[in-house]
Amino acid sequence: VAVMGEIRAYAQNLAALVADNSAAEAASHVNAALGSVQSLANTVDGEGATRVPSFATPAGTGVNWLIGQYANYVKVHGLRTATREAKPVVERAAAIFETAAVFGSDLQREALTDAFQDKIDDYQDNREDSGRLNAAVGAAKMYDDFLVSKPGETFKKMGEAHTALADALQNPDLSLPQAISKIEDFAAQAEQLNKIVTDLAALRENE
Numbered sequence: 001v002a003v004m005g006e007i008r009a010y011a012q013n014l015a016a017l018v019a020d021n022s023a024a025e026a027a028s029h030v031n032a033a034l035g036s037v038q039s040l041a042n043t044v045d046g047e048g049a050t051r052v053p054s055f056a057t058p059a060g061t062g063v064n065w066l067i068g069q070y071a072n073y074v075k076v077h078g079l080r081t082a083t084r085e086a087k088p089v090v091e092r093a094a095a096i097f098e099t100a101a102v103f104g105s106d107l108q109r110e111a112l113t114d115a116f117q118d119k120i121d122d123y124q125d126n127r128e129d130s131g132r133l134n135a136a137v138g139a140a141k142m143y144d145d146f147l148v149s150k151p152g153e154t155f156k157k158m159g160e161a162h163t164a165l166a167d168a169l170q171n172p173d174l175s176l177p178q179a180i181s182k183i184e185d186f187a188a189q190a191e192q193l194n195k196i197v198t199d200l201a202a203l204r205e206n207e
Contacts, residue, residue: 003043003093004190004197007158010036010086011183011190014079018180023074030055030078037086044093052085072176076169079179083166094159097193115139154196158189 013033020026034052041049055078119136126132165182168174 001197003040003097004194006036006040006043007090007093008190008194010040010082010090011187014082014183015187017075017078017082018176018183020075021071023071026071026074026078027055030074030082033078033082034085037082037089040086040093041089044089044096055081076174076176076179079183080169083162083169087163087166090162091159094155094162097155098159112139112142115142154189154193158186158193161186161189 010033013029013036017026017029017033020029031054034055038049038052041052116136116139119132119139123129123132123136161182165179165186168182169179
């Protein structure tokens with residue numbers, strides 16, 4: 001939950017960055033994104049975490065630039081910096097999640113199956129009890145939600161979405177709208193995963 005929260009914060013900072021109206025705001029959100037990356041690296045890599053550098057606002061190449069043009073320049077430059085630093089960390093986090101989801105899913109599936117069977121057996125003992133029926137239906141829904149979520153596959157997709165974003169941003173011809181589209185894809189994956197992780201954590205608390 002903690003690691004996924006850091007990835008979500010990073011994705012939200014990238015999304016906030018593209019909505020900024022000034023170079024100063026953009027630089028602030030770049031550093032916020034880099035701060036999230038540092039927190040993620042510290043959690044994933046522990047004491048061996050690489051130090052993530054701060055973002056220095058690039059100098060304009062011409063004194064006649066319009067403010068909006070310069071702000072967009074800082075945005076793209078900042079996005080390149082943030083995603084480049086985040087790429088290896090997010091890839092490691094996604095790999096850890098993917099593996100953990102596979103092994104964790106087996107245990108969770110077994111626990112949910114047992115819980116569902118217990119509720120069904122309980123209902124069979126007294127079919128007139130609507131409370132027992134509702135409990136059986138609730139247990140069935142929990143199990144169904146778990147099967148549909150496929151957390152391991154979704155974690156892999158999130159890592160791939162971020163890698164695609166980071167690689168695309170290294171293309172000097174990439175436009176800001178194209179970058180925004182890829183950020184939205186990654187952010188959507190992060191939001192979906194955050195829900196899966198928090199839901200699974202809630203299931204464990206209710207076992």
